[in-house]
Ligand SMILES: N=CN[C@@H](CCC(=O)O)C(=O)O
Ligand SMILES: [Mn+2]
């Protein structure tokens with residue numbers, strides 16, 4: 001189910017001066033006891049190579065290949081990160097035998113372990129079923145903390161779970177299992193992509209949301225007010241970025257593209273605000289589907305967002 005990273009994914013110019021991220025990133029076996037490998041502040045990535053949730057949700061398969069494609073796009077980026085900080089790649093978790101529940105439980109355990117080691121980790125999906133695993137890992141790592149969720153997405157992903165979880169059910173699962181502690185803000189909701197019952201479910205669970213046409217830079221003041229309202233009432237924030245919420249002109253490589261999706265500028269502003277709150281403990285970027293990508297546009301976007309988040313978090317640590 002777990003594999004250490006294949007180093008050949010990371011290629012690019014050789015500077016011998018660590019000018020590029022493929023020269024900076026270190027590969028760590030997640031099966032080793034983590035604290036042995038860690039001597040400095042650490043940021044890391046972990047791949048969730050699973051599209052079983054997307055398949056169960058009747059979507060287009062392919063997200064399992066996303067983490068390695070994002071790594072390829074991270075690889076040649078210029079390294080401006082300090083030597084005093086390590087960036088680790090913990091490798092990939094794979095979904096064997098269509099057993100989504102097993103991979104989610106395994107992933108939660110690994111997230112808990114990474115988080116308890118004070119590592120700031122970004123998980124690369126995979127389908128959005130990752131969110132259920134991610135939240136549970138955080139909940140176990142911080143049992144006494146109130147964890148708020150900010151999801152940038154075209155979809156609520158609040159589909160009722162009939163028998164099995166899918167990529168469309170993660171926040172319903174979280175809400176049902178944590179009725180007293182469900183703080184969920186969803187930005188970029190598209191009316192055309194969420195049926196009426198999903199809006200009723202959102203209301204029932206007290207979900208706060210903005211439509212795609214409201215999630216624009218011209219409306220930044222209101223966006224920022226909603227983000228602040230959430231961050232000020234919780235202890236910690238888990239940020240989930242579903243690439244299918246972006247305009248399909250920007251992010252074509254997803255299972256469910258959004259011609260009227262959001263733009264990059266407002267997403268960057270939200271990332272800045274969330275990091276400024278000093279409560280961001282976890283982040284994932286999900287739903288890339290390399291099969292439908294065009295010149296790796298969506299994978300490159302994922303890589304740049306990851307870079308931006310690391311950069312902002314690091315400058316906060318250094319202040
Ligand atoms: N994680 C994605 N969830 C969406 C997919 C929509 C679609 O496939 O059209 C959802 O279930 O609503
Ligand atoms: Mn989603």
Ligand SMILES: [Mn+2]
Nearest residue numbers: 154155242244
């Ligand atoms: Mn979505």
